Amino acid sequence: MSKSIFAPGSEPGQPSIYEHPLNERTRLFLRLEWLFLLNRDLSQVRGAGACHARLGHLLGLETLLLRGDVRKEILREFERVQLTWNQLRNLPHLDPVRLDRLLVEFSEKARSLLDPQERLGEGLKSCEFLNLVKSKAVLPGGATDFDVPAYGHFIQLDVAARQKALNHWYGELAPIESAVHFYLKLLRESTAFTDRVAPNGGFEEDLTPLATTSLIRIAIDPACDCFPEVSANRHRLFIRFLAQPNLCERPTPVKTAVHWQIQHCQL
Numbered sequence: 001m002s003k004s005i006f007a008p009g010s011e012p013g014q015p016s017i018y019e020h021p022l023n024e025r026t027r028l029f030l031r032l033e034w035l036f037l038l039n040r041d042l043s044q045v046r047g048a049g050a051c052h053a054r055l056g057h058l059l060g061l062e063t064l065l066l067r068g069d070v071r072k073e074i075l076r077e078f079e080r081v082q083l084t085w086n087q088l089r090n091l092p093h094l095d096p097v098r099l100d101r102l103l104v105e106f107s108e109k110a111r112s113l114l115d116p117q118e119r120l121g122e123g124l125k126s127c128e129f130l131n132l133v134k135s136k137a138v139l140p141g142g143a144t145d146f147d148v149p150a151y152g153h154f155i156q157l158d159v160a161a162r163q164k165a166l167n168h169w170y171g172e173l174a175p176i177e178s179a180v181h182f183y184l185k186l187l188r189e190s191t192a193f194t195d196r197v198a199p200n201g202g203f204e205e206d207l208t209p210l211a212t213t214s215l216i217r218i219a220i221d222p223a224c225d226c227f228p229e230v231s232a233n234r235h236r237l238f239i240r241f242l243a244q245p246n247l248c249e250r251p252t253p254v255k256t257a258v259h260w261q262i263q264h265c266q267l
Contacts, residue, residue, distance in 0.1 A: 015219035015261070020230040025073055026187075026214045028064065029180050035061050036177045039170060043163070048155050051162050052143070058124070058169055059134050065121045065173075071113050074179050078106050081183075081267045102186070109182055112175040119172045129154070130169070186267060193219055193261035201226075201241040201254030207234065207264075217263035226254050 021027040035057045042054045064070065082103055088094060113120070124130055133151050137143045145152025154162065196203060207213060216237065218228050225245075231238040241258045244251035 016222050016227075018218045018220070018228050018230075020216040020218070020232060022213055022216065022232055022234070025077055028070070028073060029184055031064060032061065032070070032176065032180050033184055035064070036173075036180070043166075046159050051155060051166070054166050055133065055143075056137065058166065059130065059137060061173060062121060062124045062130070062134075066125070070176060071120055074176070074183070075110055075113060077183065078110050078179070082106050084267075105182065109175075109179040113179060115175070120176060121172055123172050124169060127169070183267075187215055187265045188217065188263070190265050190267055191263050193217075193263050196260055196262050198239065198241055198254075198258040198260065201256065201258055203237075203239040203241075205237050207232070207237055213264045213266045215263075215265040217265060219261040219263075220258070221260075224258060224260075226258065227251075228260075 019030065021030055038057050039054055042050045042057070085099060085103060089096065089099065129150055132148055133143050136147045136151075143151055145155065154165075216230060216232060218230070218239070220226065220228070220241075224241075226241045226243045229240045229242055241254040241260075242251035243254055
């Protein structure tokens with residue numbers, strides 16, 4: 001599992017990466033990945049604050065799972081990719097060995113999602129403690145020991161006991177985490193970056209009508225000290241680069257040329 005979707009920008013000399021999904025399914029996968037990545041980071045931190053944050057991210061994952069059948073969305077996307085790739089099997093530039101290996105991995109991830117022994121969050125929905133905390137957590141500072149005495153008891157358990165409970169709850173979602181990470185990794189590696197220039201800080205281009213681009217990735221030199229604001233649909237992409245030297249003030253459009261790179265990711 002990668003440390004962060006923004007990890008490249010954290011290393012000296014590496015570009016800052018920004019991502020923009022072009023469909024709801026990719027947007028859902030990115031939200032799930034973000035919550036899983038935050039949990040991974042927080043799981044290495046001791047203290048009640050990290051425990052509180054991990055529990056909040058867990059409830060966020062449960063909310064996403066309740067909004068729709070996440071398992072079904074993943075399986076549908078895996079089925080689409082497998083069907084598409086099988087149709088491309090005879091193309092001369094494809095590596096049949098790697099193709100077969102990836103198709104086997106898709107099948108293995110799908111089987112883990114269909115395994116009747118995997119609860120995939122069912123235990124979270126029926127957990128009285130989590131439901132009680134969730135009912136109070138909607139208020140700022142609502143999940144406190146005086147609002148939810150059971151939560152106060154949980155926070156005061158020793159670190160090992162709290163971690164064990166949290167790892168158990170997150171463990172129910174492990175097949176979803178694995179499938180989402182596998183899919184997004186392939187999606188990000190599906191094409192190379194290409195160089196672009198945004199005259200006066202703005203850029204627009206037509207998207208290929210027959211292409212099924214799912215994710216736009218933008219790489220910028222951190223020295224530029226700006227960030228992209230992306231607006232896109234199936235047919236057209238608009239990007240405006242903004243600078244915000246004072247975080248308490250509204251960002252302003254960049255008026256000079258910005259040199260950057262882009263990926264049109266699709267599977």
